[in-house]
Amino acid sequence: MQNETRQCQNCKQNFVIESDDFAFYEKIKVPPPTWCPECRARLRLSFRNERAFYKRPCDKCKQDKVSMYSPNKPYTVWCYDCWFSDNWNALDYGRPYDHNRPFLEQLNDLLKAVPKISLIYVRSPGSNYTNISADNKNCYMIVESSDNENCINCYWIQLSKDLVDCSFTNKVELSYEADDCYDCHNLRFSKGCHSCLDSLFLLDCRGCTNCLGCVNLRQQQYHIFNEPYLKEEYKKKLESFKLNTHSGIENFKKEFAKFILKNPRKYAEIVQATNSTGNYIKNAKNCQSCFHCYDSEDCRYGVHTWRGAKDCLDVDTAGRSAELIYNSINAGIETSRHIATNLCWSSTFADYSTYCFNCNHVLGCMGLRKKDYCILNKQYDKETYEKLSVEIISLMTERGEWGDFLLPNMSAFGYNETAAHEQFSLSKEEALAQGFKWEDTPRGTYGKETIDWKIFPDSINDLPENFDAGKEVFICFE
Numbered sequence: 001m002q003n004e005t006r007q008c009q010n011c012k013q014n015f016v017i018e019s020d021d022f023a024f025y026e027k028i029k030v031p032p033p034t035w036c037p038e039c040r041a042r043l044r045l046s047f048r049n050e051r052a053f054y055k056r057p058c059d060k061c062k063q064d065k066v067s068m069y070s071p072n073k074p075y076t077v078w079c080y081d082c083w084f085s086d087n088w089n090a091l092d093y094g095r096p097y098d099h100n101r102p103f104l105e106q107l108n109d110l111l112k113a114v115p116k117i118s119l120i121y122v123r124s125p126g127s128n129y130t131n132i133s134a135d136n137k138n139c140y141m142i143v144e145s146s147d148n149e150n151c152i153n154c155y156w157i158q159l160s161k162d163l164v165d166c167s168f169t170n171k172v173e174l175s176y177e178a179d180d181c182y183d184c185h186n187l188r189f190s191k192g193c194h195s196c197l198d199s200l201f202l203l204d205c206r207g208c209t210n211c212l213g214c215v216n217l218r219q220q221q222y223h224i225f226n227e228p229y230l231k232e233e234y235k236k237k238l239e240s241f242k243l244n245t246h247s248g249i250e251n252f253k254k255e256f257a258k259f260i261l262k263n264p265r266k267y268a269e270i271v272q273a274t275n276s277t278g279n280y281i282k283n284a285k286n287c288q289s290c291f292h293c294y295d296s297e298d299c300r301y302g303v304h305t306w307r308g309a310k311d312c313l314d315v316d317t318a319g320r321s322a323e324l325i326y327n328s329i330n331a332g333i334e335t336s337r338h339i340a341t342n343l344c345w346s347s348t349f350a351d352y353s354t355y356c357f358n359c360n361h362v363l364g365c366m367g368l369r370k371k372d373y374c375i376l377n378k379q380y381d382k383e384t385y386e387k388l389s390v391e392i393i394s395l396m397t398e399r400g401e402w403g404d405f406l407l408p409n410m411s412a413f414g415y416n417e418t419a420a421h422e423q424f425s426l427s428k429e430e431a432l433a434q435g436f437k438w439e440d441t442p443r444g445t446y447g448k449e450t451i452d453w454k455i456f457p458d459s460i461n462d463l464p465e466n467f468d469a470g471k472e473v474f475i476c477f478e
Helices: 019-028 037-045 103-113 231-240 246-261 382-398 419-423 428-433
Strands: 004-007 014-017 054-057 064-067 140-143 152-155 161-164 170-179 182-191 197-203 209-215 221-224 270-274 278-285 288-297 300-319 322-332 335-339 342-345 348-351 360-363 372-375
Touching: 019 300, 019 322, 037 300, 037 322, 037 419, 103 382, 152 161, 182 246, 197 246, 209 231, 209 246, 221 231, 335 342, 360 382, 372 382
Parallel strands: 140 152, 161 170, 170 182, 182 197, 197 209, 209 221, 270 278, 278 288, 288 300, 300 322, 322 342, 335 348, 348 360, 360 372
Antiparallel strands: 004 014, 054 064, 322 335
């Protein structure tokens, strides 16, 4: 088919459906979307709470836990240990399909009934305070991340070790405030770098060692503001900036910001990619309108497509061997053929399902583990499942629902708690008018700080030897 221009039924703006898109829709048997890519992404992200955390008691063991569900939410919320225990079965919440009611209405009832998990992570020893993450070790407050060790306060990091305050890294070690960096070691305050080490304040550098405040450098060492220095001169000049002090770092940040403006910038960070558009793309093929995409093929309209993602369209995080994923969030870890799923891992042929792990052929399910042929958490034999699922899909198609994501009011979160608010900000009035929810519960710790920044030393070297940051409560300047 040829490209077609259509009007988004949500924002009323025109958008283009590419010929390759039509081929994908035919492959997974869904009708073309009626919403534009931006509106589709905003709806999906309104179901993902990444970092709005609260103290809330587990409704099963009654212990206080960190939870992405505020205490006032009317759901049953269990902690990790209770949710993943063998003392319950999500099939117990199953219900037969009612032919006289809309399927999404019945699914919404199920989503409200099945216990939710306070934070989502798997196979992560010593990493109880992580969310939407897997296979981490000794990590704290990292989100959307997997296969990391000894990392603190990071977002979407992969295969990394010993990081603090980093984001979008892959195979990076011993670094602080590194963003969009690959295969690096001992970087600080750097962005968009590949194969660099022992450097500070770098932007878009490749293969650089012992460099400071540099932009667009390739295969260099002992440079400051893109100027070469002898090794001893470099060390002496580096010490003069007093980057072991807070004031020294703040002063250098200002100088580096001025220097960045004097240098040309690439239109996009696209490396080793064929026929691909978007930004921050590496080792990709035929990926269009993708962002933070690497080791992927034939993906479109995706953010966080990575590590073996293939044939994924309209996704927010799909990777670790994810294939044929459509209009879903957080599909990964050897996953295939999903339509409109939310955090379903190691599962195949999953549609309109949430928090399902190691499942196959599930439609409209919630909280299942190692189950097959289920609809609304009720298990069937293969023949009955296939017959009933065909009927449900046919009726949803007639209603113009099949292939679309869930309805805005089916999200468990307020719009302002979700990733949607970070990328597509709305006021409370706008969000409510568009069918989203809003959460007014304050989050965070206030009035309990133990550190007065006014008397805090300028250099960390001047802290007492017995100072233990893990026992202190700091106040955020912002």
